[in-house]
Amino acid sequence: MKFSTILKTVTLGAGICIFTVGLVLAQTPPAPDSKTARQDARAACEAGLKGDLSGDARRDAMRKCMTEKRETFRQGRKAEQEKRRETMRTCRDEVKNQRLTEDERRNAIDECAGKKDPHFAKLATCRKEAQEKKLERGDQAFRSHMRACMTRG
Numbered sequence: 001m002k003f004s005t006i007l008k009t010v011t012l013g014a015g016i017c018i019f020t021v022g023l024v025l026a027q028t029p030p031a032p033d034s035k036t037a038r039q040d041a042r043a044a045c046e047a048g049l050k051g052d053l054s055g056d057a058r059r060d061a062m063r064k065c066m067t068e069k070r071e072t073f074r075q076g077r078k079a080e081q082e083k084r085r086e087t088m089r090t091c092r093d094e095v096k097n098q099r100l101t102e103d104e105r106r107n108a109i110d111e112c113a114g115k116k117d118p119h120f121a122k123l124a125t126c127r128k129e130a131q132e133k134k135l136e137r138g139d140q141a142f143r144s145h146m147r148a149c150m151t152r153g
Contacts, residue, residue, distance in 0.1 A: 041069040087116045126150055 045065035053061055091112035095105055114121030126149035135142040 037073065041066060041073075045069065084113075084117060084120065087113050087120065091116070122150060 042062075045062055048065065049058065049061055088109070091109045094112060095108045098105075098108070100108060110120075110124050114124055126146050129149060130137075130142055130145050133145065135145055
């Protein structure tokens with residue numbers, strides 16, 4: 001077999017592999033459920049209401065139920081935030097005594113937090129992607145990139 005034939009075959013194979021990987025990576029994530037958390041909470045409250053309520057009594061019962069749902073959601077969110085803060089504190093304490101430059105220290109903390117909290121690992125990966133795309137934090141493009149990246153499977 002000639003060398004040029006082998007080279008053409010290898011090039012064609014590599015092109016097909018790159019094309020296939022591109023197709024796999026370019027697939028759009030599945031559309032999220034059309035209902036938001038607020039709509040889910042409202043539906044749960046409506047299902048829990050008694051059928052004999054109407055008018056002001058129904059409105060007051062719905063308001064009370066929705067307030068309870070919101071408060072439960074906020075408490076869960078605060079607990080998650082506190083857990084992440086504690087993870088970061090622990091990782092900072094582990095890295096504190098090591099003699100590292102600022103970038104090495106930041107990377108070590110990110111790596112430690114990523115091992116302890118998979119959500120943080122995903123967040124760090126998405127931030128690095130945004131940084132590579134030269135998106136600035138706080139911009140609409142950055143926020144939409146982070147939102148899309150975090151919802152990817």
